[in-house]
Amino acid sequence: MISNKFIQRLVKACQVVVLTGNGIKAESVKSGNLFNEEKLSFKEQRDKSPEKFWQKVAESRRQYAQLQPNLGHFALVDLENRFEDFMLITTSFDGLHRRAGNKNLIELKGNVFQNRCHQCGAIFEADEKQKIPVCPECGSTDILPNVLQTNESPEESKLKQAQRVSAEAEVFVTAGFNDTNEDINALPFIAKANGAYLLELNPEKTTFSSAMNEMIAGNPAKFLTAIALLLEKI
Numbered sequence: 001m002i003s004n005k006f007i008q009r010l011v012k013a014c015q016v017v018v019l020t021g022n023g024i025k026a027e028s029v030k031s032g033n034l035f036n037e038e039k040l041s042f043k044e045q046r047d048k049s050p051e052k053f054w055q056k057v058a059e060s061r062r063q064y065a066q067l068q069p070n071l072g073h074f075a076l077v078d079l080e081n082r083f084e085d086f087m088l089i090t091t092s093f094d095g096l097h098r099r100a101g102n103k104n105l106i107e108l109k110g111n112v113f114q115n116r117c118h119q120c121g122a123i124f125e126a127d128e129k130q131k132i133p134v135c136p137e138c139g140s141t142d143i144l145p146n147v148l149q150t151n152e153s154p155e156e157s158k159l160k161q162a163q164r165v166s167a168e169a170e171v172f173v174t175a176g177f178n179d180t181n182e183d184i185n186a187l188p189f190i191a192k193a194n195g196a197y198l199l200e201l202n203p204e205k206t207t208f209s210s211a212m213n214e215m216i217a218g219n220p221a222k223f224l225t226a227i228a229l230l231l232e233k234i
């Protein structure tokens, strides 16, 4: 259950940070999806056969487009509206938080519906009509999906921003978060070292659980919804 102690800390807080991962959603994309495969890098696949690669990207994107935000995603929109200074950090690249309506959002691993130009750094929405994408800023075709692959590190500026807001957080919640990247995993500890109250919502205990003030084992989306409902009554 959500403790009174946590709720008391939360209602007094101005700066709240939630860190989510793939564990927040109930459904996932079909197997064989390009963005969940760990074979060749995107660059290697694209350079081998650009047309084939971008076809696979489009097919995978159609699968992601069928996923729908759940109550947990919507509860996070409620939390964003409630707090003066709210930031949602996510390692999900499925774009569901954005589609649910969160605006104060750091997508550490990018967004499956975006492309990135590796010539000029521009990030732009993918255009399904283009067989081979062209950068709207510089005209380059050195484009890849804006999604971090395994072993790639988050963009420096995004990571810095995530570290800064984590250090300022009064309450820091992780929900369905479990990652292998050292820099990302350090975020709850940065928050803790700066005095935040930490709550973990995860189906099972993780390596961070012992460092948290509280850990609730269960469906993260369900408990986020419970938190949003409790706040409405206060």
Ligand SMILES: [Zn+2]
Residues within 6 Å of the ligand: 117, 118, 119, 120, 121, 122, 135, 136, 137, 138, 139, 140
């Ligand atoms: Zn460009």
